[in-house]
Amino acid sequence: GAGVSQSPSNKVTEKGKDVELRCDPISGHTALYWYRQRLGQGLEFLIYFQGNSAPDKSGLPSDRFSAERTGESVSTLTIQRTQQEDSAVYLCASSLAPTYEQYFGPGTRLTVT
Amino acid sequence: GENVEQHPSTLSVQEGDSAVIKCTYSDSASNYFPWYKQELGKGPQLIIDIRSNVGEKKDQRIAVTLNKTAKHFSLHITETQPEDSAVYFCAPRGNTGFQKLVFGTGTRLLVSP
Numbered sequence: 001g002a003g004v005s006q007s008p009s010n011k012v013t014e015k016g017k018d019v020e021l022r023c024d025p026i027s028g029h030t031a032l033y034w035y036r037q038r039l040g041q042g043l044e045f046l047i048y049f050q051g052n053s054a055p056d057k058s059g060l061p062s063d064r065f066s067a068e069r070t071g072e073s074v075s076t077l078t079i080q081r082t083q084q085e086d087s088a089v090y091l092c093a094s095s096l097a098p099t100y101e102q103y104f105g106p107g108t109r110l111t112v113t
Numbered sequence: 114g115e116n117v118e119q120h121p122s123t124l125s126v127q128e129g130d131s132a133v134i135k136c137t138y139s140d141s142a143s144n145y146f147p148w149y150k151q152e153l154g155k156g157p158q159l160i161i162d163i164r165s166n167v168g169e170k171k172d173q174r175i176a177v178t179l180n181k182t183a184k185h186f187s188l189h190i191t192e193t194q195p196e197d198s199a200v201y202f203c204a205p206r207g208n209t210g211f212q213k214l215v216f217g218t219g220t221r222l223l224v225s226p
Contacts, residue, residue, distance in 0.1 A: 004156070031211040042202060043157070045213040056213065091156050100211055101147075104156025 002026065004105035006092050012111045013082055021077045021108045025094030032075050033093040033102060034067055043091060049075065082112045115140040119203060119217035127225055132190045134220045136203030139184065143205040146179055146186045149216075151200045157216075161188070193224045 005024045013019050025032045031050045035043040045059040049069040060066070064082075069075040079086055089109050093102040116139040126132050136146075144165035149157035163170045163177045163186065170177050174193075179186040186205070190197055200221050204214040 033213065035214075042216040042219050043214070045215070048211065048213055050211045059213065093156070095211060097211075100209070101159055102214060104158065106155055 004092055004094055004103055006090075006105040006108050008108060009106065010109045010111075012113060015084060015112055016081055018078065018080045019082055019110065021079075021090050021110070023075045023077070023092030023105060025073070025075070025092070026096075026103055028072075029094035029096045029103075030072055031095045031100075032069055033095070034075070034077050035091045035093065036061075037089045037091060037107070039088070046077070046090075079110075082110075084112050086110060087112045115143065115205065115215040117203060117205060117215055117217040119201075119220050121220060122218065123221045123223070125223045125225065126193050128193060128195060130193055130224075132188075132193055132197070132222055132224075134188045134201055134203075134222070135185055136187065136205065136217050137185045138203075138205040140205070141184065142207055143184075144181075144207060146177065146203070146205050148175075148177060148188045149202045149204060151202065151219075153199075157202055190222075193222075195224050195226050198222055198224045 007022045033048040034046040037043045047057050047067045049055045064080045067077045089107040091107045093104045095102045118137045120135050147162035150160045151157040161177050174191050176189040200219045203217040206212050
């Protein structure tokens with residue numbers, strides 16, 4: 001079946017602008033995760049959603065970052081007033097019990113100029 | 114929280130040689146130990162995992178070994194091929210439930226023909 005998809009694949013924006021990144025998880029997956037990967041580095045957890053539970057926002061680096069999820073489907077990560085240090089690849093993953101294995105999308109490469 | 118380190122950070126081998134990457138973690142509650150492969154422009158993909166009740170697991174040319182007492186586990190790739198070139202990440206965690214992943218710093222493997 002279809003995997004996790006993300007859009008856009010690349011986004012270039014000017015410093016100070018807001019951006020929205022989209023993630024479509026695998027159909028039926030109840031959990032959805034966002035991670036950030038800076039150039040040459042590992043993945044940093046940002047936020048995750050599981051069913052109707054309150055999202056775990058513990059990884060969001062500042063209040064400029066927020067995310068929403070509609071039911072158990074699409075999620076949007078919003079970065080307000082972008083800064084150059086926000087430049088990174090933003091990866092989304094989804095998972096389902098009982099394996100809890102996370103399946104990753106290809107990511108959105110964000111460049112803030 | 115979990116502190117995860119990988120060694121080496123880069124590894125260059127000749128085609129046909131073996132490669133070993135080590136992951137050291139701090140959280141004694143970890144009991145699920147996966148390895149991910151990330152190719153250029155793609156999200157990480159699970160390639161092999163091991164649970165704490167076994168010491169070794171093999172899948173064709175790749176294997177994972179676990180030393181839970183010493184809190185480290187290793188990825189072994191035999192008969193390396195150029196298509197094994199990628200960045201490899203470990204992400205130890207608890208065995209059950211939806212959990213954010215804490216990734217190691219990554220190991221860039223380059224297999225030269």
